[in-house]
Amino acid sequence: MSGNKSSLIKKVYALIGIVILVYSSYIVYVLVTHIWHFEKPMQHSQDIISEEEKLFKEMVKEKKMVEYNLGYKVIKQEDLENHFHHVGNEVIHDNFNLCIKCHGDIPHDKNKAIRAFLNMHSDFFSCEVCHIRLEKNKKFIWYNKKDGKEVKNSNIKAYLSNSENKLLPLEYIEGKYERYDSDSKNKFVEEFRKVISEISSDKKSQGLKLIHRNVSKKPISCDECHSNTLQQSYLPLSEIGYKEERIVQILSNEVVGMVNKYKEFYIPNFLKPGTINHENSDKK
């Protein structure tokens, strides 16, 4: 009996020995051969990849983090090539929203003047807030970006930057309010994403139509929320948790005034009947 036991221990030791030897052989191999730098250097101009390929490669790579040791604290942030200013904290991404699963976190691109502002708002407003116009029975909730759970008693006194929560409108169906990202819709979108490469083109169009059926043709514009008075604002700011001091800022002259400047900017003069584009005529 004791002979069997000692033989078993021996075998276990032998097995561990083999593992250690294989691993140490690997270490020795790496240590000895690393001076050769086996990676193929680019020698010919045809090896130089195009800008597009480079960008694609960069895009699929994991984010690189870097540390700056200041002696009294360490700043850890994303390594942004050619970016002068430090960004510090990482963006809290939304893992839950239906739309950004396909459209991403920085979806606005068309309107040159305001695209960065719109992307900034998508940090704390879900896409549905602006892209689904609620006429009656307006109701919104805040949800946590990481787990999607509803967050109650929002008390917003200051501006929201890199917010943990996002605002979401609710759909009014037969006397009940339902989230636009309900479990059933989530499930449908997930299924659709899985089968999209296999289904026929007409089915794809059908699916997309179904997913986007609530999307309004004309999204909520900046001045509909940044209005002159609280009553005129599309969003019920106090109901959704904004405190008076913050509402005053949102509806302040500097914000509303700036929104109007942008409005002027992105509706070019030549579209307004009866106006002359003085800037261009001066140049001529």
Add this chain to the structure above:
Amino acid sequence: MHFFFVNMLILFLLSPFISYALDDENCLLCHKYRTLSRIDEKGKSRIYYINDSLFHSSVHGRVKCSECHSGITKIPHEENTKVNCLNECHITEPTEDKRFSHKNVEDAIMNSVHNNKYPLLRNANSDFFPKCTDCHNNPLFKPIQIFKDITDEGQSPKALARCNLCHKDTKFIKYFYNHVSHRLHASKNNKEIVRMCERCHANNEMLSKHKLKNAIATYKDTFHGKAAEFDYKGSPDCIDCHVKENESAHSIRSYKDPNSSIYSKDRWKTCAKTGCHPDAKPAIGGVRMHVVINKDLYPYEYYTALGFTALTLGAYFPLAILLILELIREIFPNIKRRK
């Protein structure tokens, strides 16, 4: 009435510092948002966010946005308003009463290998040379901590107390303390410098364009590189060897340039710097630091490396295989070859 005049006088005296500390151009109204960003026409992410606290902990913390972004004059902003680092800014150099600019840095760059007019280049295409932001982001203050206790901003309250005795404006004192003490030591540690240089000197495309070898990989093979990797204090980085003592870090020259710190005849002097190998003799300059294992370039090193590799692996692997076979026999003592 007197009270009013006293207040006005205090405000007048403090106004330069107050205006720098505050965002009086109100740029942060929009730029304080972390996700103020877009994807540009080329497909790259453009982030317009300014981290206020980190900006004010940086060497540019007192420079107004418009001093650098001078092309921006209106809202909505003009397109393609690139920053010119040679702009003169509001800060006055106290000994000469001149407005500050990075002109001197440009002069140093013009005498270095990092500009396309340098005579000893293999490729002088101006597109392949670094711009300021290729190497630099906004340097963050690293104030020297002399005493044990330090504030959240990295300053020593004991040292600040000495300043407080004569100078009354706390913001000014902290800025001055940060500025002076930051400049008294290296603003980048070894790893940060290697990280900066490797953006080009370990980038295959760049190496190919300039017909260079990967200097970062060969540096990391050396004791110097290993020491830096393990955060050994005083380990040499790229700047230590490639910049002449007491010259600007921007004055890196080719090894063929007689003014270079690594020019063959004078290289040993760089090795023999006080903090490095003070007793070194001229022979140390003959030690090759960036050895590429290449038969055509360095045949002696190539065959030495080949011999070392063959001997080490040739001795180790057969031994390891024998040991593994013996251990397999321990596990399966009765295993036999079929006849």
